[in-house]
């Protein structure tokens with residue numbers, strides 16, 4: 001693909017973009033009275049215009065029906081609420097509906113899934129994760145290991161890039177898994193690394209981990225809704241994600257989990273249970289003895305937070321209308337254009353470099369730009385000019401053009417403003 005560094009060219013790409021009208025389905029935050037250049041869909045996706053309608057429908061149901069809203073009289077009976085997202089979730093992560101459910105928040109779900117899938121023994125107790133994992137994931141590992149009486153310094157193996165490199169090499173991940181071998185209980189890493197934007201080969205990692213007898217799970221916070229996934233076919237044991245980043249469900253909104261179909265009726269797995277995971281036919285008999293629902297549903301604890309899950313449904317509906325395949329196609333082009341422009345304006349200046357892999361198959365939509373100097377000054381100058389981006393210590397600006405609502409022109413303006421302020 002050859003690109004051009006002109007506004008006319010960016011506008012030409014927008015004009016020929018079959019997804020361009022989806023931007024109008026979102027509220028775009030303004031800066032100084034003008035649409036911002038919004039690049040933080042990797043942190044908080046924008047509000048779909050339908051989100052408010054969905055929420056208001058439930059407010060209305062509560063207002064007019066009270067407790068009866070749980071049953072058939074409501075448009076989406078609250079008792080069944082977790083079921084309305086299943087098919088769309090399954091399509092996004094490449095799963096069967098029985099393998100997914102929306103529930104809780106991401107960090108909570110990581111802990112709950114650890115209860116089922118991290119079962120250390122005297123000889124097999126080690127976990128492989130990525131160095132510099134998201135803090136919540138780091139605290140989860142540390143406290144889970146301590147809970148099992150293990151020393152994190154010994155039991156947690158953090159994969160680091162080679163000296164002088166920014167991202168992990170696929171072959172190094174696989175050889176570390178083979179090396180830890182019989183001692184390895186679990187591999188749990190991000191599908192897309194939140195800081196560098198690196199997309200891992202989840203199929204190969206799953207295969208390698210399972211080959212040595214370990215379980216393999218993924219934190220999909222930055223992969224969900226960003227890149228196509230095939231969790232079922234890749235044979236992944238379990239995964240979890242959040243819905244407020246690329247899915248646009250709203251701040252802190254509900255997470256979801258994937259548990260492979262082969263565990264759907266496996267009663268040997270430990271879990272921390274609650275009434276919503278109990279066999280729904282028996283749920284209101286309030287009897288002793290936990291009988292899990294088959295599949296991912298059996299991991300639910302609580303009844304659904306309906307008001308916020310309403311906007312999750314609105315976001316899913318919009319997402320599903322387009323489909324992840326079309327989004328990925330545009331995303332490759334949009335991020336490719338961003339990469340081209342950054343290289344074009346940066347040249348050999350040595351002021352900044354992209355630390356995200358240059359191979360489009362090894363990244364999602366985000367590019368992480370490392371500044372050798374002036375990073376914070378440039379970030380502030382861009383913000384004043386209407387760019388909403390993300391600053392990460394010590395020196396990285398993360399830019400995530402998302403195909404649902406970002407334009408090629410947004411990407412052009414970002415590069416143009418960066419150059420102007422160099």
Ligand SMILES: *Cc1c(COP(=O)(O)O)cnc(C)c1O
Nearest residue numbers: 105106107134136194219221242
């Ligand atoms: C965003 C993110 C989280 C956030 O966790 P919450 O429980 O939703 O607050 C956790 N892990 C990763 C990798 C993330 O990117």
